Amino acid sequence: MAEAGDTISRRMRGLDRAFEILEFLRVKRQPMRPNEIASEIGAPRSSVYELVNLLLAQGMLDYQGGDGRVYLGRRLYYLGTAYAEQFDLMRECDRMLVRLAEETRETAQMCLLEGNKYTVAMMREGIRPFRISSNVGELVSIPWTASGRLLVSHLPDAEILALIPPEDFVLPSGRRLDPAEFIAEVRSATRDGYFTFNSEVENFTHCFAVPVHQADGACIATLCLVTPREDGLRNRDHYLDSLLAAAHEISDKLGFNVARRRVS
Numbered sequence: 001m002a003e004a005g006d007t008i009s010r011r012m013r014g015l016d017r018a019f020e021i022l023e024f025l026r027v028k029r030q031p032m033r034p035n036e037i038a039s040e041i042g043a044p045r046s047s048v049y050e051l052v053n054l055l056l057a058q059g060m061l062d063y064q065g066g067d068g069r070v071y072l073g074r075r076l077y078y079l080g081t082a083y084a085e086q087f088d089l090m091r092e093c094d095r096m097l098v099r100l101a102e103e104t105r106e107t108a109q110m111c112l113l114e115g116n117k118y119t120v121a122m123m124r125e126g127i128r129p130f131r132i133s134s135n136v137g138e139l140v141s142i143p144w145t146a147s148g149r150l151l152v153s154h155l156p157d158a159e160i161l162a163l164i165p166p167e168d169f170v171l172p173s174g175r176r177l178d179p180a181e182f183i184a185e186v187r188s189a190t191r192d193g194y195f196t197f198n199s200e201v202e203n204f205t206h207c208f209a210v211p212v213h214q215a216d217g218a219c220i221a222t223l224c225l226v227t228p229r230e231d232g233l234r235n236r237d238h239y240l241d242s243l244l245a246a247a248h249e250i251s252d253k254l255g256f257n258v259a260r261r262r263v264s
Contacts, residue, residue, distance in 0.1 A: 017043060018051045022060065022072065027139060031069035089221065090122070092253060093212070096223060096246040097124040103242045104235070109224040111147040111209070116163050118145045121221070141168035143182050144200045146209035147222040149189040153211070154218040157183050171200045194240055198229060206232030208239050210247040215255030223247045 024041055025032065032040075038048040052070055055061040059075030093110040100108035101124040110122040117139035142148035142164050152160045161179055169177045189195035189209075199205040206229045211219040223246055225232070225239050232239065 014047075014051065017047060018055060018060075021048065021051060021055065022076075025061075025070075025072055026137065029137075031065040031071040033068050034070065037070075088253065089212070089250070092250045093221065093223070094122055094124075096250060097122060100124070100223065100225065100242055100246055101126050104225060104227075104239055106225045106227045106231075106239070109226065110212075111145070111151070111222045111224055112220075113142070113151045114139060116142070116165060116168075118142050118148050118151065141165075143169050143177050144171060146195045146197055146199075146207040147224055149182075149186045149195040150209055150211045150219050150222050153186050153190040160186065173200070194244065196232075196236065196240070199226070204229050208232065208236075208243055210240070210243040211251075212247050213251040213254065213256040217256060220254075223250075 020041055020043075021037060024037060028040075034049045034052045035045055037043075037052070038045040041048075052061060055073070056063070056070065059073045061070045062073040063069065064071040097108040097110060100106075104126065106126040108124045108126070109120050112119055112121045118141070119139055120136050123136055142152065152163065155163065160183060164179075169179055169182065171177055185195070194208065194210045196206065196208045199207050206227050208225040208227070209222045210224075212221040212223060214220045223243050225243060227235075227239065
């Protein structure tokens with residue numbers, strides 16, 4: 001019995017390490033050698049080489065870039081496609097992003113929490129001659145984003161502060177955002193049903209975010225517009241109307257009864 005337990009434990013550790021390798025490469029966004037991966041994640045080279053070979057054999061990793069470098073494999077694409085086909089939220093959000101980009105001519109995004117960070121999960125660029133875009137899948141500090149105020153809104157204050165690393169309150173400008181100020185903005189965004197501000201990440205842009213709610217009322221995603229600052233302020237009401245209508249439609253389908261309200 002003890003030997004069986006040890007075998008199961010080793011397999012679980014191996015699975016954890018394999019997922020860690022895949023996640024590391026996703027975040028790193030470039031091919032790397034197994035020894036480099038082992039060094040970066042602090043794992044024994046022997047176990048990383050063994051797992052990389054297994055993932056290569058299963059198509060979860062592919063060789064790319066020469067010199068034995070590996071990166072995420074094509075089989076992951078097929079798994080992601082199957083996931084997108086079955087998960088209504090992703091399909092509905094993609095449809096809404098197309099609509100938003102057409103209605104507003106601005107870049108539309110669907111954003112999520114990933115651990116203690118924010119990420120753009122899907123994006124449709126606007127039809128302006130000069131487009132504003134972001135890197136899909138890039139991890140960004142929650143306080144840097146308009147969506148961040150909404151994505152943590154279901155959590156108590158203490159859990160929000162426990163979730164966000166203290167260093168993430170230092171904004172790209174170097175200014176430190178007071179956590180109490182951030183919490184106040186979270187609660188204000190919850191009352192208003194949206195959050196807008198001049199971007200902390202991109203100069204000259206204005207960001208709009210509205211929540212997508214699941215049946216229990218938790219914000220599970222946001223729909224966003226990223227606009228040139230002057231245009232965003234000039235068209236604020238129109239952009240918010242488009243975003244709120246889209247988010248309410250998705251929330252309704254997820255079982256959340258939306259009481260449409262706006263605070264000017």
